[in-house]
Amino acid sequence: MVRVELTPTELLMGQTIGTMRQAALQLSHGVRYGAHIMGARGEIAVAKALNMYWDSSVNSFKSRGDVGDIEVRTTTYVPPQSCSLYVTDRDHDDRRFVLVSQIDDATYQLNGWASGSDVKKHGVYESKAAGKPPAYWLRYDQLHDMDRMPEYVSNWQQNALDQARALHAKVLKKRNM
Secondary structure, eight states: OEEEEOOHHHHHHHHHHHHHHHHHTTTOSOOOHHHHHHHHHHHHHHHHHHTOOOOOOSSOTTTSOSBTTEEEEEESOOTTSSOEEEEOTTSOTTSEEEEEEEEETTEEEEEEEEEHHHHHHHSEEEOOSTTOOOEEEEEGGGSBOGGGHHHHHHHHHHHHHHHHHHHHHHHHHHHHO
16 A cells, blocks of 8 residues: 645635536535545546546546546545445446545545456445446455556556657658658
């Protein structure tokens, strides 16, 4: 597990983006107001721990990951409490999901990660709240250790760099035609 301390500026950024996300939903989807703030701060913690850029997007549901192509799930539950990563039927099988616990306002713990397909394959499919659709739930102790995530991130960054180079070469080739 990895602990991340957010600076006052990062806390304010998370609060601002979380508030914008909540306003965009117009408080009509039954989501607690603070859930979006906590979620945005969890995303900042993952980006900070993995040394990745966080674009602070609003309303980009499922079109891209929260941090690169990584999805972040933040909870107030802290292991060994009943702490599980959830993935829905609509979530991408090939994305990586990180389970983050909020320790206090400024401290977040990255508990581990799994691919969407692994959570769907090994998780328990159930609804944990009245009125909520079922999801796949994988306990924190079944997740990959975070020290295996940088390998993935490094590979993802290299793939993105390779794609950018290929696109650049294609543009240069068209200019020279």
